[in-house]
Amino acid sequence: MQHEPQPQPADELDAEAVRTWSSLAVAALGRAREDIDAINVYPVADADTGTNLYLTAESADRALVEALATSPAGVSETTADAPVAVAATASLPEAVRAYAHGALIGARGNSGTILAQLLRGVADVLGDEPGDRGPGRMLAAALTRAAEEAYQAVAHPVEGTMLTVAAAAARAGEAAGAAAGTAADVARAAYDGARAALADTPGQLAELGRAGVVDAGGCGLVAVLGALWQALSGREPAAEAVRGRAVPVPRPPQPCDAEEQGGPAYEVIYLLEAAEPAVAQLRERLDGLGDSLVVVGGDGLWNVHVHVDDPGAAVEAGVVAGRPYRIRITHFADERRRARGERVQRAVVAVVPGEGLAGLCGEAGATTVLARPGEVPDAAALVDAIRRAHAREVVLLPGGADQRAVAAAAAEQARADGVRVAVIPTRSAVQGLAALAVHDPEGSFDEDVVAMTAAAGATRYGELAVAERQSFTSAGICQAGDVLGLIDGDVAVIGSGLDETAQAVLERMLGSGGELVTLVLGPEVPDALAERLEAYVQHGHLAVDTVTYRGGRYSAPLLIGVE
DSSP states (O other), rough: OOOOEEEOOOOSHHHHHHHHHHHHHHHHHHHHHHHHHHHEEEEESOOHHHHHHHHHHHOOOOOHHHHHHHOEEEEEEEESSOOEEEESSSSSHHHHHHHHHHHHHOOOOHHHHHHHHHHHHHHHHHSSOTTOOOOHHHHHHHHHHHHHHHHHHHHSSOOSSSHHHHHHHHHHHHHHHHHOOOOHHHHHHHHHHHHHHHHHHTTTTTHHHHHTTHHHHHHHHHHHHHHHHHHHOOOOOOOHHTTTTTOOOOOOOOOHHHHHSSSEEEEEEEEEEEOOOOOOOOHHHHHHHHHEEEEEETTTTTEEEESSHHHHHHHHHHHHHHHEEEEEEHHHHHHHHHHHTTOOOEEEEEEEHHHHHHHHHHHHEEEEEOTTTTTTHHHHHHHHHHHHTTTEEEEEOOOSSGHHHHHHHHHHHHHHTTTTEEEEOOHHHHHHHHHHHHHOTOOOOOHHHHHHHHHHHEEEEEEEOOSSEEEEETTEETTTOOEEEEEETEEEEEEHHHHHHHHHHHHHTTTTTSEEEEEETTSSHHHHHHHHHHHHHHHHHOOOEEEEEEETTTOSEEEEEEE
């Protein structure tokens, strides 16, 4: 149920105002979403800026509602439609921090990530004690901090973009605050300053000038600032003023890949738990891998956005820095087809147990779902991944026997949407890799499914794990700390070290033949172990090749596949 705007006193800036602003911003971006998508030409013409801003604002609004509903200062009502938070007595700092946090964890795309940092800048000021500043001056200072932090978050700021619009809004707001304006006056000045700056963006950025449009991200920011003014004044901005000079961009008659347009082929986004020094090093590493780098957040939680040709390397950089999760890898060519309403004929959705494998499978063209140890993704997560793949036909790789029931349920739901789905009965990530290696999107669906199923079935799989307690196994009694070598799901070897156990497992698996050994190393396993195992295989089995990958965080110490 949408939050109804409440009339605000002329100089009132409280939690209710933030709640109203949030609700109005979601509504404004919802109305402008398609128009903003249509003018999206920079940094990548993938027609999703409006959608990304809307989804980011929606995540921020959801977090705000939840925070206020559970706050001791807040009151919770229930209607026939949904619970509604009434924040009349909640604190302003609590509201703005929840609002910014929700944007951070749900930020989508380049524009959504910048919006999240703008809201964080606002929260950094409004979340403090006002001192001798009135609401107008506080809001002006918040808008200035927001623009400063947004510029700092972008590796290579470009004028004529959302950043330019934010800076113009801040300057106009500061002028109004210095003139002793109310919070509503500051919001109106910022809104007008943003509109004027938006109109000038085609003359500042060549891509916009050639297309005859204003900046899409800046257009969305104008909508958000218009919602702020409306929340504080009760006056509704004109729809045309929000859109500025936005007109649809003529689309090329033929599909074109990201490589043909220039620039990296993939967008990588993830949340990252890491200390600030590690994030500084991450920025340097990612800046060397690609462009459109934006890292926002703080206090140990960050949202990382970058465009790269090697998504696996971008994810691995996050693993080095800390704990990445909610990883999203998007291929721009596929995204443009979706924006034109075109479905790809066939796609692969893979459940993987580590970020490194997610990057590897994403690079191979699969849409991935990360599964943490002991957790099985629910059917909704798999259905979402199938829908994101936007294909008429989908091959689903569940990754483990415990995930096949959920995969089957997700497949049924997707079939109800008209998608043809086949589930490959993989029992290990290495079987999924083998299936993905023979995937042929150009062949017939049935033949592709048969070939992938055969490749998975022909791959024996092994795994090394560390026993947590004494227990009985098919290989005897193990003690806590023993290294267990599993083959096809059963404990076959009990050892005291990784090297000796891995070699014993490999010898047993290769006893029945094989042409290729795949090693997937866990996050704590040194590269030297892979080198020793490769040498061991080469010495005893000259005709067998070995390939090694990094599984990343959450993967087992060692996964082994023998084809």
